[in-house]
Amino acid sequence: MRVIVIGAGEVGRSIAANLADSNEVVVIERDSEIVEELTYSLDVLSIAGDGTSLEILEEAGVEDADIVIASTDNDETNLVACGTAKTVSDAFTIARVKKTNLLDTWRRTKGAFGVDFMVGSDLLTAHAIVRIAGLPGAHDADVFAGGAVRMAEFEIAAESPIAGETIREADRFDSLTFAAIFREGEVTIPRGDTRIRAEDRLVVIGSPESVQEFATELYPAEARDGTDEVVIVGGSEIGFQTAKLFEDHGLKPRLVEQDHDRARELAEELPKTTVMESDATDAEFLSREHVDEADLLVATLESDQKNLLVSLLAERLGVDRSVAIVESPDYVDLFEAVGVDVAINPREETAEEITRFTREGEAENVAMLESDLAEVVEFEVDGDSLLVGRSIQEAMAELPECVVVGAITRDGAHITPRGDTRVEAGDHVVVFLATEVLDDVLDKI
Template identity: 30%
Template sequence: MKIIIAGAGEVGFHLAKLLSYESQEITLIDTNKESLNYADNHLDIKVIKGDATSIAILKDAKIESSDLLIAVTSSETTNITVCVLSKQLGANRTIARISNTELINHKDEIGFTKLGIDELISPESLAASEIELLLNQSAFNDSYEFEEGALTMVGLSLSRTAAFVGKTVKEAAKIFPEIHFVPIAIQRFGTQYTIIPRGDTQFKEGDNVVFITSEGGGQELCTLTGKINTEIRNVMILGGSKIGYKTARDLSKVYNNVKLIEKDKDRAFDLADELSDVLVINGDGRNVDLLDEESLKDMDAFIAVTGNSETNIMSCLVAKSKGVRKTIALVENMDYFELSHSIGIDTLINKKLLAANNIFRYIRKGEVIAMTRLNNMNAELLEFQVKPTSKICNKLIKDVDFPRSAIIGGIIRNGKGHIALGDFKIGVADKVVVCCLPRSIKQVEKLFL
């Protein structure tokens, strides 16, 4: 697949890095020589120095034969312009990164596809949505919804008291037959290996396990693992960035007591004017005395989304020490993901990863509707739509030649989620959620073509 990426910033570089690992033909365009040199030296891609709004530069990148153009510069206007030009010059599909979520909310009304833009993404908006979902599923450290919650992916660490620790998947299924969840990925404590569970796979204390749940499955998991899905009432947000603003705005519609701490005085006053239902505090969130004054210990959730990863991590650790149940930190460094559980923070989120997940479904073959990469695991979760021509169509799951390093987590039929076992027959228009390791992706894709 021939992919052109405009913008070698953090999102563009991360996308180029992930895509180059998959042997895609990548061209990266940017005006910053230093960023391009770094990408050229570290990745197997082609780089072009220049303005992506230049027709000559786009032609040099062979835009007319490209399968996908992704515009992710820091300028919303530039991204929209690049997509419009690229579509006119022959690009098959275009994606623009934007920061103004109003554009996403009114995309059908404006008709962006007629202008030449197939998809709009906002990393900040994706991060705010992720935070809201994590608070709704407060017992879990990772969460993702398919088809507005028909199926939900949740992740948690197994404590010694969890009902199925020491049992195999098959043994657990016999003891708890009427369940609405299924394990799809396991990471053993202290390792970096991702296991796709089979019947003989044993659950162990400290395992980080990802489940797919249908309606009621989340509560069943809480009961069996001893986790508590705390009702969130009081939320404190550190940082008045775009993510902080969007998170505070959205959460204030759901929760009564939302506080936002912003260090910059002018920014704090602006936020206070715009967020009438949020208590905005001008102060340094690294100051423990300030956090104590603002009743940190009474908070149900603490969300740190400043521009500094270390500040976010340290302030979340302070919140944990004060007894706050749910902590979420925004981090830029992907290496920090491996530390999240060992250092005691519930969830780390990363804009680059969220944006890449959103874009990746356009690269996958077959009718991919949604896709996410599992946090700190080497696995992907994909939602495929079954076509009449799909090899998997009209077959029982147990009769499908499915790779060992992949598993069907659930099926959505007519808007209802099902935890599907071997005797479930897959039909046309079913939406199938699959978890797979990278080595089996191509094999899985072929089943849905």
């Protein structure tokens, strides 16, 4: 498949890297220094130029392209690039936008602006915040098979009840699979005698009830308190969309915004949210407003430094859990290392969503973990699959060791896979695997 990626910032570079192994990728970028660097670092064709220019698009081979992805930091540039590509090509166009009103317009008339699929980065980030907030202690979470299967990633604390246990000892949940452990930057597929260590990132796949039960055992205090009291700091578009989603879930969040006009606008648009006009980096204000009573604080200011400061102040006051937006991907690990519970990078979320969409021809759904070190993939099994007609144990013998069948759904019912479980044609299977073996495995199963 020929893919043209316009813009080689953090989003475009990540998309190009994810797709380069199994596709013919062309990257268009204005900055000639970045173009030169990409030529040596990725297996892509890099072209210096303006992605809205028909001449540059034709140089990139847009007439023969299957997909055109406009991923610059400018919404209007992305829309024009997609529209220009459509004048000479039947390629499927994908545009990244921040402005939610553009996303709303596109949803009313699919194909508007010459865009076949639009990704709203701010709304996407808000959904990620709310999804994680609903599961105590989770660093990542996603759903599969129409909600019948849930995947979550948890960091194991030293005081965790399963720290020091083997997988066999920890496996006391009816519908749960321990799919993988991320340890010191590497993927480990756990066996029965694998011992769980503090600071491991543990990936589990199972029914929503079993994953929730597992989270409750790991983080009993958070589960007991729930996530009823939410404080959002920053009236950015991400902050607004997050508050709106929490309202849709029946909550009444509090939102802190310093700018008078923006605070007034938010108060009018969020009927169930209490909007407070103040500087949220003011420790006295946070104490006076009893922010320490919050179950969750979400920092969505437009500055990484301020988001870090607010999160750490909240942690010191006694907030149960903090989530911070981090614009620089290099700071994500730093934020979590110094005490922020979950750090979310909007550009990374956007890159993952676009990459996920480009793979939907191979799979029903895809979740990317640890900056695409591994993936959880859902697919419908056909009669030619390696899985059909044999037990999972037999099938796994012909697949790489870094593959785990995490869950099966048959006619909407959840099945917990075990070694003697047999998969039938038409089943939906959710599999954990290292990204490096993705293409090889999907060809077989």
